[in-house]
């Protein structure tokens with residue numbers, strides 16, 4: 001099923017393509033703020049959005065990923081590109097090591113999920129940001145046990161749960177699979 005080339009009715013994306021979704025900015029960041037090259041985070045003062053960093057007032061955000069393993073899915077996982085707010089100290093340390101691709105030398109740090117996932121959920125949600133090697137984006141692990149992502153990240157998601165999650169983003173794969 002997972003290698004199926006069935007396409008979503010709304011957007012034509014295949015199921016495999018839908019295994020990753022990305023938020024291009026933290027929810028707090030205005031939609032009309034231009035996304036600049038990463039150098040702007042140092043070059044500019046005040047509120048800035050770049051490819052991987054964002055500063056809004058006193059808040060500091062990093063691009064990260066949030067992965068949900070698929071149960072029975074041969075190591076497949078659903079990866080959400082998202083944003084986490086971190087302390088200014090941790091933000092600065094991360095920024096110093098980012099270009100060197102040495103962020104994995106940092107300790108894991110507390111962070112707050114800064115996009116409503118699934119849509120409509122309240123945020124911020126507490127988590128821990130785990131650093132990863134070779135310039136990969138850090139991975140956010142949700143620590144609030146009452147949040148719907150917590151059990152999904154911890155135990156993995158059944159295919160149906162993943163369809164539900166995709167459906168909350170407007171992608172209706174379930175009817176295609178079960179109608180067929």
Ligand SMILES: [Zn+2]
Nearest residue numbers: 008010011171
């Ligand atoms: Zn779609």
